[in-house]
Amino acid sequence: MRAFLPVVLLATGCSIAAADHERLGDRAYREGRFLDAVAEYRAAVKSxxxxxxxxxxxxxALHERDLGTAVEAFAALEAADATRASEAAAGLERVAIQAERGGPAELVHLAGAVRALRTVAPGRPLGRFALAPTTGLPASEALGALPAALASxxxxxxxxxxxxxxxxAQRVTTACEAATRTxxxxxxxxxxxxxxxxxxxGMGTCALRLGLDAMDTEQTEAAERWFExxxxxxxxxxxxxxxxxxxxxxxxxxxxILGAAIAYQVVISAAGVPDSLTKMAAEKLNLLGGGGSPAPPEVLGR
Incomplete structure (x- = not known):
């Protein structure tokens, strides 16, 4: 019994401390001292x-624009009491709206709020926030996150x-054929x-790359389709x-030969073509007129 008594006293002490911090937080909140309220409520949950x-x-935290703490708090609310999932989801939506208004500086918190929202309320429509979890991710990670975003x-x-x-993301990770379909x-x-x-x-860049690759492997019919x-x-x-x-x-x-000449002439006749491309097309067209063979296809920027 004596061994059990300190445990009881410790638990009681924690409950009292938590209640005290919560009351102090309530007072600070009513008085508009939101930074103090955040500190007191955080101390309360720790107790x-x-x-x-x-x-x-x-x-x-929302009033204080401490969006990271707000995301943590609303996610923890649902984890602590699943019956309050709707309340937690509503709070996370408010975080997302506030983060969206904050512009690029708040993209991390926008993504965090939407990721937490997916966990708290998996079936909840995300609307314009569906893309947020992939913002700023490397292309390889975005590829893994985007299918779930599309599904919802x-x-x-x-x-x-x-x-x-x-x-x-597919294009950046060199999955160009899949990227063109998307x-x-x-x-x-x-x-x-x-x-x-x-x-x-994006499609033009990918199709060009695929056409050049097909030419490298002598797949001229496939190359023609990609270039078109x-x-x-x-x-x-x-x-x-x-x-x-x-x-x-x-x-x-x-x-x-006629089809080739027409394709080269399109470039020569167009306005605003970079000099390097005009020169390339002209040289190839001149070779046609002289009966020679065109040089191997150079890859611009490769």
């Missing part, structure tokens, strides 16, 4: 306070934004000018013009 104190800590996204534009991010889907689905432009640039896709996607850009030169090379390899 074994009830789950409600996590909710109070999250609310005080409901709004059309959110899905399209996620698809663009997924295709971009980005084609965006071009079929979306009418958003910004998303379509990003998807077109690159020209269609990239348009009047360096990637599009380089693809047009590649298209000429692929056609020439298949004996289509």
């Amino acid at each position: 074994g306070a009830k789950p409600r104190t996590w909710a109070k800590l999250g609310a005080a 996204a409901e709004e059309g534009r959110t899905v399209d934004s996620l698809l663009v991010a997924y295709g971009t 980005l084609k889907t965006v071009l079929r689905r979306s009418r958003d000018v910004g998303l379509r432009k990003t998807a077109s640039v 896709q690159a020209v269609a996607a990239a348009g009047a850009t360096p990637a599009g013009w380089r693809a047009s030169i590649g298209l000429g090379d692929a056609r020439l390899k298949q004996g289509d």
